[in-house]
Amino acid sequence: MDKTTAGGLGAGWGLVALAIILGGVGFGPYIDIPSVVIVFGGTIAVTAGQFEAADLKRVVPAIKVAMNNVKVEPLNELVEKIVFYATEIKKHGVMQIEQKVLQETNPFFKEAFQLLVDGTKPDVLQPLMELKLEHMNKRHSVMISIFGNIGGTAGAMGMIGTLVGLVAMLANLSDPAAVGPAMAVALLTTMYGALTGTLFAGIFESKLSQKHNVEVTACEVIIQGATMIAAEESIGNIKMQLNAILVEPNE
Template structure:
């Protein structure tokens, strides 16, 4: 479980709940069915209309990825592992690492080093791995875009609900009993939209983007490492190049 994501979500919603409790009126006034229908129903409807079913099915996966620990190795450990493989190849030949490569849990790492074991030259290896990375980037960007859209749509639906409430309120100024419910819709839809966009979709979007950038950097390190091993570069050159990428990697 990713403690920072879970802690941020729980902490944010808990602080809002605490503020409501300290307000002295309880949760009742903050629950409004028309506002819920406008914001949540509207966000779901608009999102469903803007994306393909295949992308919508991945929303659950997005939540899981955001809430679970990253499967990507820390970059220093990844670089050390590549240096280890490079050293083994240098000392004993590429076949020395074949069995160990088959046990690697990182699919991208495993595929890259299997190409290396197969004797793939850098001019073929690099385009193949970059193509795989490009398609991974597209998948990740598409999923991040769904949550980005959900956050923006929730805020927009909140504003639409505010306008609906204001119109209803102005149309019933002569009826004091109708002004209160209309005002509730006007205010609570904005609140629901802001909370959904910031404390739900926004958190997931930001965490997915962060994990995506980390994974892309790790893949770039793997591509560079395997290409240099295939080109029979010295261990010192490989270590220097990969460590330079570590310094430039997003923190």
């Protein structure tokens, strides 16, 4: 469980609930079926129309990814492991690492270093792994964009609901009993849209983007390391260049 994701969701929704409770009117006035239909129904409909069914099926798994810790080892440990493999190959030959590579749990690392074991040349290994990384980028980008679209669409549907409610309210100014429900639609659709965009879609979009960046950096380190080992670069040069990837630009 990713504590920051769970904590952010829990704290955000909890504070809204607390504000409603402190308001003294309870949750009843904040529940409006027409507003639910406009915002949530409209958001689902628009999102379904914007993306392919195969991508939409990955929304729930993507939420699980955001809610759990990234299954990527720390980058400094990854660099140390690559340097260890490079040292073993220098001392004993590439077959020395074959069994260790087969036991690796990171599929990207395993594939890159299996290519090494198979004697793949650096000018073949690097494009192959970069192509794999490019496809991963595309898959992740679609998921991130889905949540970005959900957030934007929910806000837009909230505004549409507000206009629907205002029109209904203005059309019934002579009937005080009809003004209240119309005003509820106008106000609550905006509220629902803002909550969905900020405390649901916004959190998951941001967290998936951050996890994606961590995974991409790890993959870049693996590609660079495997390519340099295949090119028979020195251990010192391998370590220096891999560590350079980890340094922040402003450091």
